[in-house]
Amino acid sequence: MTEPVLALSGLRKRFGALQVTDNVSLALAPGELHALIGPNGAGKTTLVHQISGMLKPDAGAILFRGADVTALSPQRRARAGLARTFQITSTIASLSVLENVALSAQARGPRPLALFGDAARDEALNGPARAALEAVGLAGRAHVSAGRLSHGEKRALEIAMALTLEPAAILLDEPLAGVGREEGERLIGLLRSLKGRYAMLLVEHDMDAVFALADTVTVLVYGAVIATGDPAGVRADKAVREAYLGEEG
Amino acid sequence: MSATPAGSLADPAPRRARLTVAVALFGLLAVLPLAVQFGLPSHWLTLATRAMIFAIAALSLDLILGVGGLVSFGHAAFIGIGAYGAGILIAEGQGEALIALPLAIAACALFAAVTGAVSLRTKGVAFIMITLAFGQMAYFLAQALSAYGGDDGLTLQQRSTLAGWDVFADRTHFFYIVLATLAGCHFLIRAIVASRFGRVLRAARENPVRVAVTGYDVDRVRLIAYVISGMIAGVSGFLLANQTEFVSPAFMSWQRSGELIFMVVLGGVGTLHGAIIGAFAFLVAEDVLSGWTEHWKAIFGPLIVLFVLMTRGGIDGLLRRLGGRGDD
Ligand SMILES: Nc1ncnc2c1ncn2[C@@H]1O[C@H](COP(=O)(O)OP(=O)(O)OP(=O)(O)O)[C@@H](O)[C@H]1O
Ligand SMILES: [Mg+2]
Numbered sequence: 001m002t003e004p005v006l007a008l009s010g011l012r013k014r015f016g017a018l019q020v021t022d023n024v025s026l027a028l029a030p031g032e033l034h035a036l037i038g039p040n041g042a043g044k045t046t047l048v049h050q051i052s053g054m055l056k057p058d059a060g061a062i063l064f065r066g067a068d069v070t071a072l073s074p075q076r077r078a079r080a081g082l083a084r085t086f087q088i089t090s091t092i093a094s095l096s097v098l099e100n101v102a103l104s105a106q107a108r109g110p111r112p113l114a115l116f117g118d119a120a121r122d123e124a125l126n127g128p129a130r131a132a133l134e135a136v137g138l139a140g141r142a143h144v145s146a147g148r149l150s151h152g153e154k155r156a157l158e159i160a161m162a163l164t165l166e167p168a169a170i171l172l173d174e175p176l177a178g179v180g181r182e183e184g185e186r187l188i189g190l191l192r193s194l195k196g197r198y199a200m201l202l203v204e205h206d207m208d209a210v211f212a213l214a215d216t217v218t219v220l221v222y223g224a225v226i227a228t229g230d231p232a233g234v235r236a237d238k239a240v241r242e243a244y245l246g247e248e249g
Numbered sequence: 250m251s252a253t254p255a256g257s258l259a260d261p262a263p264r265r266a267r268l269t270v271a272v273a274l275f276g277l278l279a280v281l282p283l284a285v286q287f288g289l290p291s292h293w294l295t296l297a298t299r300a301m302i303f304a305i306a307a308l309s310l311d312l313i314l315g316v317g318g319l320v321s322f323g324h325a326a327f328i329g330i331g332a333y334g335a336g337i338l339i340a341e342g343q344g345e346a347l348i349a350l351p352l353a354i355a356a357c358a359l360f361a362a363v364t365g366a367v368s369l370r371t372k373g374v375a376f377i378m379i380t381l382a383f384g385q386m387a388y389f390l391a392q393a394l395s396a397y398g399g400d401d402g403l404t405l406q407q408r409s410t411l412a413g414w415d416v417f418a419d420r421t422h423f424f425y426i427v428l429a430t431l432a433g434c435h436f437l438i439r440a441i442v443a444s445r446f447g448r449v450l451r452a453a454r455e456n457p458v459r460v461a462v463t464g465y466d467v468d469r470v471r472l473i474a475y476v477i478s479g480m481i482a483g484v485s486g487f488l489l490a491n492q493t494e495f496v497s498p499a500f501m502s503w504q505r506s507g508e509l510i511f512m513v514v515l516g517g518v519g520t521l522h523g524a525i526i527g528a529f530a531f532l533v534a535e536d537v538l539s540g541w542t543e544h545w546k547a548i549f550g551p552l553i554v555l556f557v558l559m560t561r562g563g564i565d566g567l568l569r570r571l572g573g574r575g576d577d
């Protein structure tokens with residue numbers, strides 16, 4: 001087996017009396033699409049926050065590309081090649097769609113904080129940004145303020161921003177949540193097109209999407225992993241059916 | 250805080266419109282000395298010079314407040330450091346601006362780097378309070394400078410010279426030097442706002458979390474902006490000392506810091522040229538009102554609050570709405 005891009009070992013996190021992350025270990029192989037599912041409040045977002053560096057785990061370690069990043073800031077992890085999207089979409093509303101993506105292009109290019117030169121006209125940034133917008137189907141919206149996009153378009157924009165970082169792994173926190181059917185179909189198509197090219201950890205409630213896309217499924221309940229494996233195996237798992245899938249019929 | 254999003258600085262159309270306003274403003278100012286020759290009371294030249302000096306400070310504040318979203322309540326400290334830089338060096342026999350100004354700017358950069366590194370650990374109201382506290386610290390330090398007048402302030406024996414030439418002493422020459430400095434600072438800050446750095450600063454004002462997970466060190470970006478802003482405000486202080494031929498701790502008072510915020514908000518936060526207009530509006534109103542009554546501040550304060558509440562986006566917002574070019 002190849003070395004995982006991302007490996008969590010024995011991660012724990014508490015909010016007061018609530019154990020939100022309970023001894024979670026998990027590995028993400030290169031090119032793997034790994035779905036993380038679980039009921040509301042299971043601790044999925046909290047786990048993604050710990051992986052991206054926005055929350056510190058109480059115990060355990062996070063290995064990214066072979067290095068221990070547990071103590072690194074979110075920006076250091078991003079620079080190391082870890083990208084993410086948010087359950088509540090997070091873009092720069094007043095900047096144009098193109099500038100949002102160019103912000104990512106700028107982050108991985110040389111001199112990301114240059115004090116001179118008109119960034120808005122910088123082809124070294126706009127070129128890759130436009131290509132990413134093309135890939136997610138937003139090319140026609142490049143000059144609109146990000147704040148004016150539809151919900152589904154914002155989701156796609158966030159994915160474009162993540163892709164432009166040329167990451168080694170992408171964390172996707174419910175990219176389909178709150179998106180209409182048609183836009184949802186388009187986003188699922190987009191995720192499928194990315195499959196194999198990036199290691200992805202996909203948090204998602206849409207079971208059809210999960211079982212259609214995922215190579216591996218991990219089930220989180222009350223902060224603990226109760227099952228992990230290939231989709232068919234997880235679907236058949238008795239504990240999973242009782243704790244989670246069962247309640248959906 | 251920002252009724253006018255600084256992010257719209259990125260849209261080419263309003264950006265060009267703002268440049269036009271700024272250039273027209275500088276053009277108008279450039280002919281003011283002529284108007285004085287044709288009979289305009291020379292008092293207006295002095296007032297305009299003072300307004301331009303404060304416009305430089307307000308512009309520098311707009312970079313961190315309007316563009317960066319950092320409400321610094323201690324910005325007058327940099328005016329004071331720049332002013333004391335001029336005053337102390339002249340008192341010590343160093344009247345050459347080419348030496349004194351870089352030293353004053355360096356002192357501002359140092360003060361900004363140290364106080365900024367501490368202040369930027371906090372957010373929101375705490376940031377306002379801690380910058381206020383640092384401003385007061387500079388104020389009390391100046392009061393304690395007994396070798397340079399302490400509480401009473403320091404009178405400059407002469408004005409600074411520029412490459413040995415006493416251009417600062419002539420009212421019209423000095424006016425043009427200040428105008429050129431203002432225009433230079435305006436274009437410098439404009440360029441910074443449009444740069445890669447400026448884009449990150451603008452984005453971080455709105456969504457620092459997104460900027461961080463994109464790989465930027467938000468605190469570092471803000472600290473750099475804070476230092477640049479402090480250095481430019483120092484230039485303003487250096488010029489102010491030369492105009493008034495006097496420096497005192499009052500240059501750094503918290504009221505002065507508050508006035509700078511007023512100027513920026515009055516003109517339109519995050520627009521740059523708004524800071525210039527705000528400084529002029531403030532100083533002209535102060536000049537006119539103080540001629541009427543000594544209680545002018547009691548009238549002026551509520552007027553500004555009303556104005557800002559009613560216009561949304563300050564003078565810049567008002568003009569744009571009148572021109573039917575509201576961008577929302
Ligand atoms: N900052 C916090 N302080 C205290 N409790 C928190 C905090 N953040 C989350 N929680 C709690 O931790 C639990 C897990 O939250 P989390 O958002 O990780 O769940 P989730 O699996 O992402 O749920 P959902 O599917 O609804 O997005 C919830 O009970 C939540 O209320
Ligand atoms: Mg969640």
